[in-house]
Amino acid sequence: MGNLQKEKPLEVDQKGKFNRQKNSFTTPFGSNVGDLPVEVGRYRLLWSPVCPWAHRTVIVRRILGLEDVISLGTASPMRPNIPRVDWEFSLDEGGLDPVLGVQYISEVYVNADPEYTGRPTVPAIVDIQEKKVVNNDYFRLTNYLETAWAPFHKENAPDLYPEHLRAEIDELSDGIFHNVNNGVYKCGFARSQEAYEEAYDSLFNYLDQLEERLSTKRFLFGDYITDTDVRLYATLARFDVAYYSAFKANRNMIVDFPNLWGYLRDLYQTPGFGDTTDFEAIKVHYHLSNHIASDDQKSKNILPKGPDTSTLNTPHGREALSGKEEKFLIPQK
Known part of the structure; x- marks a missing residue:
């Protein structure tokens, strides 16, 4: 799996403080040059119900009526019994995500960057055709759903980001x-x-x-x-x-x-x-x-x-x- 972490990365400094790793795929969604295009059916949101960062993205997706616009893949709450930190699609038939055909979320990270060395995290927005993660910026992702994806909101969708x-x-x-x-x-x-x-x-x-x-x-x-x-x-x-x-x-x-x-x-x-x-x-x-x-x-x-x-x-x-x-x-x- 390329250069992925083989064990839990401590992300702890010399004083024992936890410092969360930075997001690696932060290209925004939008219509400007270089932005990720906003298209129905192009992307799949990967999550696990246990993760608070992923959960808030799923909440906004549902509230705004984007469930038929961005599909959803669900990883198991249990980490796989392998010598690296990962998320696994063991809940799906055959142990593979039914749309992407991957067993581990790390696969879409390595597809996007063969030199990726961090933890593969959720939420992750994946380009379905390329099977590559394109955005894992959990801090801004709900804001993109509220703004850039507005053309596809359900009728009378609420304004969560006035x-x-x-x-x-x-x-x-x-x-x-x-x-x-x-x-x-x-x-x-x-x-x-x-x-x-x-x-x-x-x-x-x-x-x-x-x-x-x-x-x-x-x-x-x-x-x-x-x-x-x-x-x-x-x-x-x-x-x-x-x-x-x-x-x-x-x-x-x-x-x-x-x-x-x-x-x-x-x-x-x-x-x-x-x-x-x-x-x-x-x-x-x-x-x-x-x-x-x-x-x-x-x-x-x-x-x-x-x-x-x-x-x-x-x-x-x-x-x-x-x-x-x-x-x-x-x-x-």
């Missing part, structure tokens, strides 16, 4: 990424007590700020869901079932934050969010996968029974903050 709020959305999303989305990984993959405690404090200090922000706003920017809510949801949904224990992010569970807990239930009960959330896969991945779970073989083979995720369907009362039932801003034609 132009007049983009600077503010980007700023808040950046803070959420460093302190919460990636913050839980900084806790879980820290290799020193100092690095862990620094990440832990940043994570919960920021969650406290968000708890306060959501005391007066139904969603992060007021009455309607935006791209930033999608980004935060992907971490909050995994927090109590995975990060709290597996990543030692254990000052509080989300259920202990009155506003964040109500906010999470509000989003979970929104089409596109809860119906794309697979808690069984998430628990299997974070608690049983070799690259994440404890080195203690006895504990690694036990899947936690709790928490009770059915409580996400209980009434949340968040509509009182907006005075309306609707959650999406529909752009005026």
